[in-house]
Amino acid sequence: MKNIFENKNVDCKYFFGKINNSLDNLKNKVIYIFSNKNVLIPTIYSILFKIINSIFTIITGAITSVVLSQLFYLIKSLWSVNPLLSIFLLTISSIIIFMIAVIAHALNS
Numbered sequence: 001m002k003n004i005f006e007n008k009n010v011d012c013k014y015f016f017g018k019i020n021n022s023l024d025n026l027k028n029k030v031i032y033i034f035s036n037k038n039v040l041i042p043t044i045y046s047i048l049f050k051i052i053n054s055i056f057t058i059i060t061g062a063i064t065s066v067v068l069s070q071l072f073y074l075i076k077s078l079w080s081v082n083p084l085l086s087i088f089l090l091t092i093s094s095i096i097i098f099m100i101a102v103i104a105h106a107l108n109s
Contacts, residue, residue, distance in 0.1 A: 060104045068097070 033039050071093055078086040
């Protein structure tokens, strides 16, 4: 197996130094956040808000997926009975789904 550092002017200590420097910066930022209450509370609020936002997005997507799949099964079964009714139902449901997506986006942002 060929050495990837062979015939190259690469100093591994440089990379390890950069990693250590990044870890020190991260440690200093964490210490700063936890030592100042003026910074800690907005940080916790921001993290919790992002978690709640992500959960809301996942739940909204799951509900939309289930509703759409059931709706298309209904439209598929209606197509053989009355194609005009199924086209009308598809149009109305598309408008409603678009309105729900706009409301979900407004609540998410």
